[in-house]
Amino acid sequence: MPELPEVETSRRGIEPHIINKKIINVIIRQKKLRWPIPVSLKKNLPGDQITSVSRRGKYLLLKTSKGTLIIHLGMSGSLHIVSNKISAEKHDHFEIEFSNGKLLRLRDPRRFGAVLWTRQDTSKHKLIEKLGPEPLTDEFTADYLYQASRKRKIAIKTFIMNSHIVVGVGNIYANEALFTAGIHPKRMSHRISLARYQQLVEVIKKILHKAIEQGGTTLRDFSSADGKPGYFQQKLNIYGKVDQPCPICNQTVKHIRQQQRSTYYCSHCQN
């Protein structure tokens, strides 16, 4: 599933190809994504241009003079920049054609992604309004997490994966961050000290930064003709390592499920 680093990598990958380029056509091949793609895009976008490409959480925001296109990659979505001579494949559901002969194409086999349109301020949009701070900004601090956790009697892993608390800490990153910070994933969030939150916040920022940096190395493939997405796999210390030795103490890594998501941890190194 595309996580925040992949979405940020996509943003950086598509931006130089589509910014300030004139839109000449919009093609909707399959409008049934998570929500229907608004047909009005075919009327609203042509003739206009994209003036900025930003991101909030895992939502990509493509601003035009009339409104903003909100794109979410869901479980399996990917964006590609291709020549308009490259024909669409089975799962290429949506595309924007620019006057320079390039297409921004959305491929989404599982169709949990979304393409939406709003004329309002995107920070007030119902999908975005209640999102917690961006993890890589100064708003995301140990103090913030500590205060937000005081009245929440929930496991720390569930807490940091809640996008109303902080955006972008997906399952793999939550597992890795808790392992590196030495915090047991089932520890109650309201019983964690400020000092430990300090460590956790630093680790989360570091892991996400590193993932985005690694994603950057795939950018050159972004507009490749074969349309392969610019995603990447980073080195994992704990995720998926069930029954393997912990990289720190050699004890066997354990696996449980929390909120239907896989959790891997070392009961010796995490408490």
Ligand SMILES: [Zn+2]
């Ligand atoms: Zn260990």
